[in-house]
Amino acid sequence: MAQNLAKEYDVVVCGAGPAGLNAAYTLCSISDGQCRVAILDKKEPWREPVSCAEAVSKKALEQFWPSNEAWIRQHLDGVYFTSPDGTKVDFTQDDCGYILNRALFHREMAENVEKKGAFCHFSAECKSLFRDAEGFWNVDVCVDGVTSSVRAPVIVDATGPGAKLTQGVPLLEALEAGDTDLEPAIFAIVENVEHNPRHIELLFGNKYFPGGYGWVFPRDNNTVNIGLVNGRKFLRTHSPRAILQQFLAEHYPSAVVKSIHGGAIACGQSLKPLAVAGFFKSGDAASCVNPISRSGIVEALDSGHIVGECAWKWLNANSTTEKESIEAETYARWMKVQGNTHLRLCKAKLAFSSIQDCHFDKAAHKLARIPQKKRTLFRIFFTVLCTSPSLLWKMRSFVFVR
Ligand SMILES: Cc1cc2nc3c(=O)[nH]c(=O)nc-3n(C[C@H](O)[C@H](O)[C@H](O)COP(=O)(O)OP(=O)(O)OC[C@H]3O[C@@H](n4cnc5c(N)ncnc54)[C@H](O)[C@@H]3O)c2cc1C
Incomplete structure (x- = not known):
């Protein structure tokens, strides 16, 4: 990928995860190469x-990117829901999803972004920014220890969870409002564990997974990914690494741990805007993660697509009023496709995190007695709900009122 950063672009995209890559791809595609886009990341996205x-x-x-066997690790046909006492409820459905090789997926995206005409620099860290008198954003970019500046009327901040670019920039205070609810997540790549390669497993229970869940996901060949994400308020009592190690030792004593990795998940979808004065936020940087499932890949692609389209419109707008209305439209579009659902899920999550282990177990025992073909996701959800009376009460507005 190219190395010489120009002084000025129409759009500088900071961060080349799925959100940034899709924003850059969308901008280059809809402008037919007219938009001068730079996409910067501190590391190669692959x-x-x-x-x-x-x-x-x-x-x-597939709404956002055509599938390619080259970056699919596994095709999935089901989920095991495992209750605290170890009861497994098998939910099977053809073609329910994939386990990706994200490194290869990012590489394909980045190559296509470059082919579409974007300038890609993947050892460029965006440090800070300010808006100059002409209304251009100036980003300080550090490459190999040397800092230089690049300017553009539009910035897309796609720097992932805990994004810091807007911090201390008075004009962007509105983007900083609200709680990002950053949750720590951790996983181990493990060998020597028997697992159905076409199923993922989701585990529940307050001993290891308070306010969250654990997972066992198949990977390549004989490796699996075993991890957990817990509610942020349990961080002190349940150190993610210690809990993961305890879980592995107790449940998979013969597992061979190849590596352990951590990260953060920005679950706190809030009512803050997504764009101000030509500065757009996308993906985890804007807390676009589903707060219950904690999935954020497709959400990042979706928000990157919206931001790409709106940013191009913004560049072609003739007045401040028109630009402000496009900024408002960015938020409205996101809220319509996913944001409003996420806000509702944020509330439901509080109720879910209060489910007692005995209620999970009771629901699992009930579900295990239902013939497998009749176990729909809806039935699973309702069985859990009805087994926990306090949950049913807390969730009444979701269940009975729309
Ligand atoms: C342990 C864990 C497991 C997960 N599992 C799943 C899952 O199974 N399914 C799912 O859908 N989601 C999952 N997620 C969530 C998912 O990973 C994110 O929601 C998704 O990656 C968000 O994409 P993004 O482009 O917004 O941010 P990111 O993918 O985080 O990309 C941000 C990019 O910005 C770059 N960057 C950061 N700061 C700077 C800077 N200052 N200058 C330049 N570049 C910068 C980073 O290097 C990175 O490449 C998981 C998250 C974690 C932590």
């Missing part, structure tokens, strides 16, 4: 490890 369990819904992913 550099391993990518801190992720890499599960996606096939249907959702």
